[in-house]
Amino acid sequence: MNKTTQLRKNHKAITSQKLIIASVLIGFSAVFLAVSLKKLTEHYEEILFHKANANWFLFLVFPLFGLSVIYFLREYLFKKKENKGIKEIFESTGSPTKRLPVYKIPSHFFNGLLTVIFGGSTGIEVSTVVASAAIGSVAQQKENVFKRHKTELVCAGIAAGITALFNSPIAGILFSFEVISRKISRFYAITITIAVAISYTFILLLDEKPLFEVVITTWHLKAFPYFILLGLLAGVNSVYLTRCVIYIKSKFIEIEKYSTKIIIGSLTIGVSLLLLPQLYGEGYHAVKELFFNAQNLTFSTSFAVTVLGILFLKPIITSVTLASGGDGGVFAPSMFLGAFLGLLVAVILNTFFNANVIPINFMVIGMAAMLSASIHAPFTSIFLICGLINDYTLFIPILVVCLISKTTAQFIYPYTVYTYKPKNIN
Structure with missing residues (x-):
């Protein structure tokens, strides 16, 4: 040598x-x-x-x-x-x-x-x-x-x-x-x-405990068409979140005075929280409550209005939070939105189509699907969500739905909030 x-x-x-x-x-x-x-x-x-x-x-x-x-x-x-x-x-x-x-x-x-x-x-x-x-x-x-x-x-x-x-x-x-x-x-x-x-x-x-204490017992093969539907909806909803963040940030950049940004941002956040307190912070408190009550929830006008309001307002208030100086990203908002989207889909299927699906399963899969579509990282989302509940029973449907949601999101809009670059920036 x-x-x-x-x-x-x-x-x-x-x-x-x-x-x-x-x-x-x-x-x-x-x-x-x-x-x-x-x-x-x-x-x-x-x-x-x-x-x-x-x-x-x-x-x-x-x-x-x-x-x-x-x-x-x-x-x-x-x-x-x-x-x-x-x-x-x-x-x-x-x-x-x-x-x-x-x-x-x-x-x-x-x-x-x-x-x-x-x-x-x-x-x-x-x-x-x-x-x-x-x-x-x-x-x-x-x-x-x-x-x-x-x-x-x-x-x-x-x-x-x-x-x-x-x-x-x-x-x-x-x-x-x-x-x-x-x-x-x-x-x-x-x-x-x-x-x-x-x-x-x-x-x-x-001895850290899982963030969400959820009991997953089983899942049924007959629910796969509904899982696919949830994946498609999550892909579409993630694009709405991404576009909201990009658009609202671009508008706030045009505001010269930082005090104006803070006032507009805090007012928007505050009014939204008065309407829907579930939007406060990470929103995990609301998701935990949903998991606790999911099996007993039935469709009603107030339920539908609340969930649709959350699905509409959450991307806006998240975008305003980030654009007005707040620190964070789309991890928690994506999981939050996925939980509510999954629950809404499950309740509608059970009420109007007698599908007899398990709402908690749809919440967990929805969380993974939204995250996968928002950050274009399906495998990260699978293990992250399974780690959050410390249960891998839903691994196969989560895998399929995450790939569907990510593909759907990429087909509609190829960027995430991380990869998008304004046209005026080289």
Whole structure:
């Protein structure tokens, strides 16, 4: 063996050792960040939501306060830079020079928390993803040997964060591949596996419970045509969500004064919450209540008006939340919409067509279908939703419906909120 070959082997060995150490640190940091953000958000969102339910005027006050605090934090603490969500990750991994700076970690952490607990109709998932990606990016900047491994370390942070949020290591791995990286290398496999293993071990030690306590007993083959219908509807509805976000953001960009954006945004959010309190924050409180009552729900005019109002208003209020300065993305809104869409389809089928379908199954499948169509990541959606309920009974129908919803959405509109680029931007 000549000297050059030996040096190359030594270099690879050193790089591998340092990547392993970095992956351990990234995994631990990402899971700590994700769990902290999740716990804080759940705790304070519940408190403030109950306060607003008891005092209706708080539905108007909370969004104004939350968006204003986020604005002042950005102006005086976070270098006057707006958070762009997952597009920031694409910009970083797609360029050899761009980095996710360290201040993006607290920026997304606090802005995501403030957005949701004060009623902004989005979720902390994207805030967690970008903050976790920033952890990986910062680690990459610390060592010269990591120059070629920015994507690997960024994806390690993302995968660990998703694993912690949804109690699903497979969803973490698939999301980092399907949405961010789209390619696999030896170093990629090493960093992702280690970071996810650290994250999942931490979750097991904490004995984290599934977000939704749902009992899935069975599913029937005769329901497959109805599942396909749900997949088609989810694909169409996801395009409505995507187009709302893109359109409303483009209109808010034209508003020069930030104070005007905040006032318009908070008023829109506040009035929507007065009409439909289920839209408050992530909306998981409403989904949990639906799961509890789904089997006993029957079709009525008030039920239909409420659900249709939610399906119409949720994309608008989510878009306004993001356009007026809130931090977040379409993860939680997609799952929220999918649950209500699935329930509506099931209740209509049972009432008017005697289909005898299981409403809870349609809610779970609807959540996966909407998420798959919104982010164009069907396999991530399958394992993510199954991880949320800690049950894989519906794996096969979820797989089929997720592929149908994603294909439908892509056929109607080929972009997601992450991949769309305005025509005036190169």
